[in-house]
Amino acid sequence: MRKAILIATLAAGVAAAQQQPAAVQQLPAPGTQPPPSAAPPSPLPSAQQPPGPPLSLQEATALALKNHPQIAAAKDVAANAGQLITEAKASYYPTVSGEVTAMQGLSSARIGAGSISASQLFNRFGSGLQMSDLLTDFGRRKNLVDRSKFEAQAAEQDTQATTYDVVLGVNRAYYGVLQAKAYVTVANETIRVRQTLLDQVTALANANLKSQLDVNFAGVNLQEAKLLLIRSQDAVERSYADLTRALGADQVTQYDLSVSTVPPAPPQSAEPLIAEAAQNRPELRGMQLHLQGAQAFEHAEADLKKPSVSFYAVGGGLPYLDQTPRVAPYGYEGAAINLDIPVFNGHLFSAREQAAHYNTLAVTERIRNVRQAVENDVRNAWTAASTAYQRIPVTEQFLKQANDARDLAQGRYNLGLASIVEITQAELNLTQARIENVTATYDYEAAWAQLQYTIGALR
Numbered sequence: 398m399r400k401a402i403l404i405a406t407l408a409a410g411v412a413a414a415q416q417q418p419a420a421v422q423q424l425p426a427p428g429t430q431p432p433p434s435a436a437p438p439s440p441l442p443s444a445q446q447p448p449g450p451p452l453s454l455q456e457a458t459a460l461a462l463k464n465h466p467q468i469a470a471a472k473d474v475a476a477n478a479g480q481l482i483t484e485a486k487a488s489y490y491p492t493v494s495g496e497v498t499a500m501q502g503l504s505s506a507r508i509g510a511g512s513i514s515a516s517q518l519f520n521r522f523g524s525g526l527q528m529s530d531l532l533t534d535f536g537r538r539k540n541l542v543d544r545s546k547f548e549a550q551a552a553e554q555d556t557q558a559t560t561y562d563v564v565l566g567v568n569r570a571y572y573g574v575l576q577a578k579a580y581v582t583v584a585n586e587t588i589r590v591r592q593t594l595l596d597q598v599t600a601l602a603n604a605n606l607k608s609q610l611d612v613n614f615a616g617v618n619l620q621e622a623k624l625l626l627i628r629s630q631d632a633v634e635r636s637y638a639d640l641t642r643a644l645g646a647d648q649v650t651q652y653d654l655s656v657s658t659v660p661p662a663p664p665q666s667a668e669p670l671i672a673e674a675a676q677n678r679p680e681l682r683g684m685q686l687h688l689q690g691a692q693a694f695e696h697a698e699a700d701l702k703k704p705s706v707s708f709y710a711v712g713g714g715l716p717y718l719d720q721t722p723r724v725a726p727y728g729y730e731g732a733a734i735n736l737d738i739p740v741f742n743g744h745l746f747s748a749r750e751q752a753a754h755y756n757t758l759a760v761t762e763r764i765r766n767v768r769q770a771v772e773n774d775v776r777n778a779w780t781a782a783s784t785a786y787q788r789i790p791v792t793e794q795f796l797k798q799a800n801d802a803r804d805l806a807q808g809r810y811n812l813g814l815a816s817i818v819e820i821t822q823a824e825l826n827l828t829q830a831r832i833e834n835v836t837a838t839y840d841y842e843a844a845w846a847q848l849q850y851t852i853g854a855l856r
Contacts (some may be wrong), residue, residue, distance in 0.1 A: 452652035454571050457644060458856075461567045462560065465645030471559040478545075478552035485545040488538045491530035496713070498523055504719065519720060525713015525729070532708055532734075537700035540693045547690030554683030561679065563643070564855050568846035570636065570643035574654055576839035577632040583831040584626035591619040591824065594807075598817075611817045618821055625828070659838065660845040662786055667779035670852045674775050677853025681771060684764045691760045695753040701746040704738040771851070778848040785841035792834040799823070799830035 452460075462468060502518030509516075531538070595615040601607035641649045664670060675681060712730035739746065806823035809815035849855040 449651040449653055451655065453655050454568065454657055457567050457571055457640070457652075458564055460646070461563050461644045465563045465643075467559050467645075468556070468563055471556040475549070475552040475556045478549040482542065482545040482549055485538070485542040488531055488541075491528050491708075493526060493528045495526055496524065519718055521715065521719065522717040523713060523715040523729075525711060528708075528710045530708045532706040534705040535700060535703040537697050537703070537705075540697035540700060544690045544693040544697065547686045547693060551683045551686035551690065554679040554686060557679040558683065561850060561853070561855055563645075565846060565850045566643040567640075568855070569843055570640040571654060572839050572842045572846070574633065574636040574640050574652075575656060575842075576835060577629065577636040578654075579835040579839070580629040580832065581626065581633060583828070583835060584622060584629045586831070587622040587824075587828050588619065588626060590827075591615065591622050594820070594824075595619050614817045614821060618824060622828075657842065659789070659841065663779060663782040663845070663848065667776045670779060670848070671772050671775050673854070674771050674852040675768070678771050678851075679853065680767055681764070684760070684767050688757070688760045688764060691753070691757040695750065695757050698746070698750040698753040701749060702739055704736055707735045707737065709733045709735065774851045775848075778844070778851040782841065782844040782848045785837065785844040788833075788837040789841060792830065792837040796827075796830040796834045799827040803827045 499522045500518075501520050504520070506518045507516045508514060508518065595612070595618075598607055598611045598615045602609055602612045637649055637651060640652070641647075710730075710732040712728075714728045715725060716727060718725055803820075803823040803826070806815055806820040810817070810820045846855060
């Protein structure tokens with residue numbers, strides 16, 4: 398967007414210049430230097446701050462992995478899922494509880510309503526222990542434990558996916574800062590060149606060798622370059638804010654980033670990358686684990702129809718009992734084995750089994766959807782990286798030819814063979830070529846990082 402605004406602004410200046418007649422003036426001899434301007438416009442002061450602490454891309458990634466709240470939250474979720482395994486395994490162990498009971502009732506009263514129980518009430522005080530243990534439910538609790546394990550492993554894959562997202566964000570923000578700072582360099586160089594031209598034209602106008610129109614056009618070009626610098630400096634500030642967010646930091650730090658080398662060329666085809674993504678993407682591995690967990694839960698719900706065998710034991714003391722004459726002992730103990738056989742519960746278990754089955758089918762379709770999305774991401778990322786890579790040599794040639802054209806236009810202008818419009822157009826092309834070259838370089842850096850992310854290779 399900033400590049401489009403710059404080009405449109407400069408193009409408007411060129412169009413305005415083409416509507417004015419070019420002044421034919423006598424120029425000084427070639428090779429002579431024009432006298433300095435009496436009052437040249439002062440260049441825009443740079444708002445850059447002193448460089449901050451150095452930071453490489455690897456160091457930025459390490460900071461983000463350490464500080465980013467998304468990664469911390471994902472780890473907590475994975476830890477929570479790990480505790481669910483312990484919860485599921487709890488049924489393998491007996492449950493022991495202590496009990497203390499004190500009771501007061503109407504002497505010799507009887508229970509006349511409610512569930513079947515001992516009918517007589519006694520004032521009493523007793524304490525003891527009660528233990529229960531599920532001996533077997535014919536596979537249901539094993540399937541529940543397996544489901545918890547698969548879900549915990551899936552949560553770990555989700556944590557890995559979150560980590561990859563954060564690393565991708567760091568790469569994008571890092572290259573964004575470098576790109577914005579490169580735009581500042583382009584703007585400063587443009588200001589320097591156009592300031593030199595303005596000084597030259599002003600000196601010639603003071604010697605009555607050029608018209609004031611040329612001075613005005615050179616001044617307009619210089620102000621446009623200063624506007625480009627302001628926008629570029631604003632982009633640097635925004636990019637540093639984005640980098641701070643990507644690092645998970647609270648305070649903006651103007652790091653001195655190191656310029657990375659251009660990555661290698663992308664592969665010739667996206668098909669090998671798709672196979673690599675299918676093996677490495679944590680989203681796919683996580684979905685496969687979710688499917689295994691859903692299948693285990695479906696088996697567990699089917700096991701509800703099977704009987705279960707439980708063991709119970711009680712024991713304790715009864716120091717006080719309002720019973721005359723007392724016939725109950727001062728202690729008690731007992732044990733029992735219970736076989737629970739489901740007979741009919743209004744089709745509850747069948748409905749739960751079918752619900753789990755439909756959930757398994759839904760997870761299967763989600764896996765297919767994620768796989769298609771991953772393949773599409775890889776193809777799009779490969780296409781974007783290939784296109785960005787092809788733009789680099791083109792923009793380099795564009796920049797070289799724009800430099801040559803600008804030098805030629807400057808020479809023709811010095812010889813009086815060209816108007817200010819021609820050199821203005823040449824400067825416009827040169828600025829555009831510099832911006833395109835910077836954009837192509839860092840677009841490929843970002844596209845390469847995106848491609849590595851899509852195949853699960855961005856670390």
